[in-house]
Amino acid sequence: MSPTNSPEPRVTSVLKARNLAKAFGNNKVLRDIDIDIHRGQVVALIGPSGSGKTTVLRSLNGLEVPDGGTVTFGDNGGDSGGLAIDFGAKVGKKDIAALRDRSAMVFQHYNLFPHMTVLKNIIEGPVQVQKRPKAEAVAEAERLLERVGLSDKRDAYPFELSGGQQQRVGIVRALALKPQLLLFDEPTSALDPELVGDVLGVIKELAEEGWTMVIVTHELAFAQHVADEVIFMDGGVVVERGPAAEVLRAPRQERTKLFVKRLQHDV
Ligand SMILES: Nc1ncnc2c1ncn2[C@@H]1O[C@H](COP(=O)(O)OP(=O)(O)O)[C@@H](O)[C@H]1O
Numbered sequence: 149m150s151p152t153n154s155p156e157p158r159v160t161s162v163l164k165a166r167n168l169a170k171a172f173g174n175n176k177v178l179r180d181i182d183i184d185i186h187r188g189q190v191v192a193l194i195g196p197s198g199s200g201k202t203t204v205l206r207s208l209n210g211l212e213v214p215d216g217g218t219v220t221f222g223d224n225g226g227d228s229g230g231l232a233i234d235f236g237a238k239v240g241k242k243d244i245a246a247l248r249d250r251s252a253m254v255f256q257h258y259n260l261f262p263h264m265t266v267l268k269n270i271i272e273g274p275v276q277v278q279k280r281p282k283a284e285a286v287a288e289a290e291r292l293l294e295r296v297g298l299s300d301k302r303d304a305y306p307f308e309l310s311g312g313q314q315q316r317v318g319i320v321r322a323l324a325l326k327p328q329l330l331l332f333d334e335p336t337s338a339l340d341p342e343l344v345g346d347v348l349g350v351i352k353e354l355a356e357e358g359w360t361m362v363i364v365t366h367e368l369a370f371a372q373h374v375a376d377e378v379i380f381m382d383g384g385v386v387v388e389r390g391p392a393a394e395v396l397r398a399p400r401q402e403r404t405k406l407f408v409k410r411l412q413h414d415v
């Protein structure tokens with residue numbers, strides 16, 4: 149407990165990851181990855197294919213269990229709602245479930261359940277996993293669908309939707325979980341170019357609303373626009389990090405320079 153006359157901390161930590169390490173067989177995919185995310189902050193994670201970006205997101209979301217390192221949610225892990233996991237020690241199912249409860253992923257290929265309507269896709273997590281009342285979950289889903297302009301798709305199946313619409317449902321499904329942290333894994337890279345704008349527009353609005361998020365993206369102009377911090381990864385390590393404008397417009401490391409230059413040429 150802090151004394152009542154002490155000022156509120158200016159930044160509130162949502163997540164601290166330290167020394168995350170992960171190998172698949174002999175392939176060391178993550179080596180000592182550190183990430184700090186504060187409430188309302190948008191972090192863009194960039195880097196070449198195979199650099200470990202997806203594995204970082206999956207590790208933060210409990211879809212992958214790192215071999216070592218720590219993840220802490222909340223200011224010191226001991227706060228109400230705080231969570232501290234040491235992957236170097238024994239990690240139980242409860243820890244993983246607690247980790248999964250704190251963030252929600254938006255996947256590159258949407259990953260909607262094909263046999264479920266849009267509405268069912270959205271309420272599945274809140275109702276089945278979080279045990280929230282169904283009526284409440286439905287009302288929330290309908291409100292969120294309206295927000296992204298998809299009210300009329302409530303009873304449609306994923307195959308009846310465009311990629312852009314499916315991804316907006318994917319975003320709504322993540323929001324419906326009311327996570328502390330949103331994780332986007334190349335949310336627009338599977339979309340036809342004319343559908344990218346709608347999805348980026350929704351993500352930008354979420355950033356403006358104060359959602360805390362990590363976005364893996366190759367859309368550097370977008371990253372510069374919405375991200376507070378950019379982290380450049382290559383070969384399982386963080387090569388460079390800093391304010392978006394600095395890393396994207398005046399990178400210091402050779403590898404970052406090459407990557408940014410190549411992507412900008414591709415655009
Ligand atoms: N489940 C897995 N089994 C084996 N190797 C994997 C698995 N997932 C990822 N990898 C390997 O880990 C490395 C990093 O992958 P990934 O995190 O998907 O990178 P990125 O998202 O930056 O493209 C790649 O070499 C990839 O082949």
Ligand SMILES: [Mg+2]
Pocket residue numbers: 201202203333
């Ligand atoms: Mg990836």
